[in-house]
Amino acid sequence: MAGAGGVYRLRCSLLGHEQDVRGITRGFFPEGGFVSVSRDRTARLWTPDGLNRGFTEMHCMRGHSNFVSCVCIIPPSDLYPRGLIATGGNDHNICIFTVDNTAPLYVLKGHKNTVCSLSSGKFGTLLSGSWDTTAKVWLNDRCMMTLQGHTAAIWAVKILPEQGLMLTGSADKTIKLWKAGRCERTFTGHEDCVRGLAILSEMEFLSCSNDASVRRWCISGECLHVYFGHTNYIYSVSAFPHCKDFVTTGEDRSLRIWKQGECTQTIRLPAQSVWCCCVLDNDDIVVGASDGIIRVFTKSLERTASAEEIQAFENELSQASIDPKTGDLGDINADDLPGKEHLKDPGTMDGQTRLIKDNGKVEAYQWSVSEGRWIKIGDVVGSSGGTQQTSGKVLFEGKEYDYVFTIDVNENGPSYKLPYNISDDPWLTAYNFLQKNDLNPMFLDQVAKFIIDNTKGQAPLNTNTEFSDPFTGAGRYVPGSSSLSNTAPAADPFTGMGAYQSAKTENIYFPKKDAVTFDQANPTQILGKLKELNSSAAEEQKLTEDDLIILEKLLSATCSTSAEMPTAQQIQTLWKAINWPEDIVFPALDILRLSVRHPIVNENFCGEEAHVQFIHLLLKFLNPQGKPANQLLALRALCNCFVSQAGQKLLMEQRDEIMTQAIEVKSGNNKNVHIALATLTLNYAVCLHKVNDIEGKAQCLSVISTVMEVVKDLEAVFRLLVALGTLISDDKNAVQLAKSLGVDSQIKKYVSVSEPAKVKECCRFVLNLL
Numbered sequence: 001m002a003g004a005g006g007v008y009r010l011r012c013s014l015l016g017h018e019q020d021v022r023g024i025t026r027g028f029f030p031e032g033g034f035v036s037v038s039r040d041r042t043a044r045l046w047t048p049d050g051l052n053r054g055f056t057e058m059h060c061m062r063g064h065s066n067f068v069s070c071v072c073i074i075p076p077s078d079l080y081p082r083g084l085i086a087t088g089g090n091d092h093n094i095c096i097f098t099v100d101n102t103a104p105l106y107v108l109k110g111h112k113n114t115v116c117s118l119s120s121g122k123f124g125t126l127l128s129g130s131w132d133t134t135a136k137v138w139l140n141d142r143c144m145m146t147l148q149g150h151t152a153a154i155w156a157v158k159i160l161p162e163q164g165l166m167l168t169g170s171a172d173k174t175i176k177l178w179k180a181g182r183c184e185r186t187f188t189g190h191e192d193c194v195r196g197l198a199i200l201s202e203m204e205f206l207s208c209s210n211d212a213s214v215r216r217w218c219i220s221g222e223c224l225h226v227y228f229g230h231t232n233y234i235y236s237v238s239a240f241p242h243c244k245d246f247v248t249t250g251e252d253r254s255l256r257i258w259k260q261g262e263c264t265q266t267i268r269l270p271a272q273s274v275w276c277c278c279v280l281d282n283d284d285i286v287v288g289a290s291d292g293i294i295r296v297f298t299k300s301l302e303r304t305a306s307a308e309e310i311q312a313f314e315n316e317l318s319q320a321s322i323d324p325k326t327g328d329l330g331d332i333n334a335d336d337l338p339g340k341e342h343l344k345d346p347g348t349m350d351g352q353t354r355l356i357k358d359n360g361k362v363e364a365y366q367w368s369v370s371e372g373r374w375i376k377i378g379d380v381v382g383s384s385g386g387t388q389q390t391s392g393k394v395l396f397e398g399k400e401y402d403y404v405f406t407i408d409v410n411e412n413g414p415s416y417k418l419p420y421n422i423s424d425d426p427w428l429t430a431y432n433f434l435q436k437n438d439l440n441p442m443f444l445d446q447v448a449k450f451i452i453d454n455t456k457g458q459a460p461l462n463t464n465t466e467f468s469d470p471f472t473g474a475g476r477y478v479p480g481s482s483s484l485s486n487t488a489p490a491a492d493p494f495t496g497m498g499a500y501q502s503a504k505t506e507n508i509y510f511p512k513k514d515a516v517t518f519d520q521a522n523p524t525q526i527l528g529k530l531k532e533l534n535s536s537a538a539e540e541q542k543l544t545e546d547d548l549i550i551l552e553k554l555l556s557a558t559c560s561t562s563a564e565m566p567t568a569q570q571i572q573t574l575w576k577a578i579n580w581p582e583d584i585v586f587p588a589l590d591i592l593r594l595s596v597r598h599p600i601v602n603e604n605f606c607g608e609e610a611h612v613q614f615i616h617l618l619l620k621f622l623n624p625q626g627k628p629a630n631q632l633l634a635l636r637a638l639c640n641c642f643v644s645q646a647g648q649k650l651l652m653e654q655r656d657e658i659m660t661q662a663i664e665v666k667s668g669n670n671k672n673v674h675i676a677l678a679t680l681t682l683n684y685a686v687c688l689h690k691v692n693d694i695e696g697k698a699q700c701l702s703v704i705s706t707v708m709e710v711v712k713d714l715e716a717v718f719r720l721l722v723a724l725g726t727l728i729s730d731d732k733n734a735v736q737l738a739k740s741l742g743v744d745s746q747i748k749k750y751v752s753v754s755e756p757a758k759v760k761e762c763c764r765f766v767l768n769l770l
Helices: 307-318 340-344 426-436 441-455 523-536 545-559 568-577 586-595 599-606 611-620 628-641 645-653 655-667 671-689 694-708 714-728 732-740 743-752 757-769
Strands: 009-014 021-026 034-038 042-048 055-062 068-074 084-089 094-098 106-108 115-120 125-130 135-139 142-147 154-159 165-170 175-179 182-187 194-199 204-209 213-218 223-228 234-239 246-250 254-259 262-268 274-279 285-289 294-298 353-358 361-368 373-380 394-396 399-401 403-408 415-420
Touching (some): 009 307, 034 068, 042 084, 084 115, 084 125, 125 154, 135 165, 246 285, 254 274, 254 285, 353 373, 415 426, 415 441, 426 441, 426 743, 426 757, 568 586, 586 628, 599 611, 599 645, 611 645, 611 655, 628 645, 628 671, 645 655, 645 671, 655 694, 694 714, 694 732, 694 743, 714 732, 714 743, 714 757, 743 757
Parallel strands (some): 021 068, 068 115, 115 154, 154 194, 194 234, 234 274
Antiparallel strands (some): 009 294, 021 034, 042 055, 084 094, 094 106, 115 125, 135 142, 154 165, 165 175, 175 182, 194 204, 234 246, 246 254, 274 285, 394 399, 403 415
């Protein structure tokens, strides 16, 4: 029993997954084991080792073509006495495995977007929740019914012990109770996305949310209790067997253990996002996090890790970097902090944090009641020696703030509490406040200015009225006026370098109405490289001197303002060149990238006769194991295809195949590839903005969400923001879809970007729509 006392300590750390561990569930077989799933596209079955401390990886199961998001166990049956394993992924599919095989027994298809939650019931029933806003009920390999009613992604599902009752939790902030496929009741109270559900009994359940709270509900509709403790999004909640105690994990780097309604222990992890947790039959707790490591914690002395392993864990924790904006440390003034002598005084409660300054660094320590000592949990980054005082904190909903303002939107309306720390971004705080209280986003500037005026904070950014192209940093940009080919040649179209200023109050970014193209080129260098590589090509592949002259004329016809038109012979010679071997083809691809902007070349390659061969050729270069130069130029060629009607028609018809293949090249660190991928997504958004195609927009939004997680270059981020803004402009369904995917949470951090200013400003306009 969880309530029997005892403090949790590390049992073991398990390596194996190569990326974030997004889901964990206890298994039926082997006894005491569990299953984990990861963004590395695998599911892994773990069994206790013979030493009673660790676990051994029994199977690594593969079947998904994209990230694996969730997992559950289907109980044993006569046909499968060891039960089945169900996994859901970003490929929209559910894979069903036996415990004896690493390949799927069968695959369930039917969802139109990421499957992010699974729950099993009696007689082999499986409930799935998806970003497509639906939940589906499966029996064996058939979909029996679809539950429709939520207006945003369904992040959490649970089948209740009582037959026929099901729960779904959604990004629309509600939980719904279903019986026989009908919605019986809607639970409201959470102020942000519902991320997890846990069953306490036939009558009660728990929910956790991005609003940093846990709620205990009765199925009759009442909210029985609200628990505060986390300081950021709560991603998962798991109940102990046979009681009402539970554990939670979240974005504040913590696992929290709750007993008799109180948070009795906080365990920090050396990873920012602690995605998932489950409680084993012996009350041990398994957690998965963004560092790809699974950690197991126990209150059993026999299963506790060795002193060396615990010390290694503490060392790893102490070396972590803590951003005070994502945790619970409040505003930090390094000049006022005490030294290490402050750690001689004991803490007052388990999990209490204390900051000290040592050799110019700010360090965070946590009090451990069981150890009777302060344990270092990381170095605080971003602290400064400012003059703000850190005393006089105000407590609000279990958290301390420098200020808690009372906001009256109108004379006769209710008052709202607005908590604020000096270290926070006033614009982001204002956005969160308006969203939380369902207030008109038009108040954003007014609320942010109120915060700044009343905290003597930083002034808003410069409101100079000069404009420049937000993609290249040069010239005046008005959406829909022209493509980017008219920008000043001195500007770098791939990095966005150049002075940038704009008026904060005018949205000059989206909806974008024309394709963004890659036009910069040095024809002399391209031809020089082509001739150099031609001399080393195999005899049967070499271009003749006449061929080289023909390609030079083609470049001249498509890269200058001359009246000369591309000829059939020139296009045929280009086709021959772009079929060169992969290690020498890149200058030919560069010629293709420039030539396809011309209507004649575009019609020839993208028209009905040759389009299949053309698309297959370009997709071949998007192989994730291929050369980055070929990936880059193939993506740029696809982007440039959008300039003519034939290219737009072809790329829209082949959208599924192109976007599925293109997104595969995102995992590298080549910023130019990321910018080209973001631009391709933006050009699809431009086309989709013109039509009523919610499925197409859903696919494009899903790509934006996926790519946004991996790109670091701010120019790529900016183009994704413009794509997002273009898709959701004047489309309420697309807005709901974007919110259901959690895109607003993904992009919030960019409102604090200082340079380039276009990223911050565009982000704010997108958030206003969301």
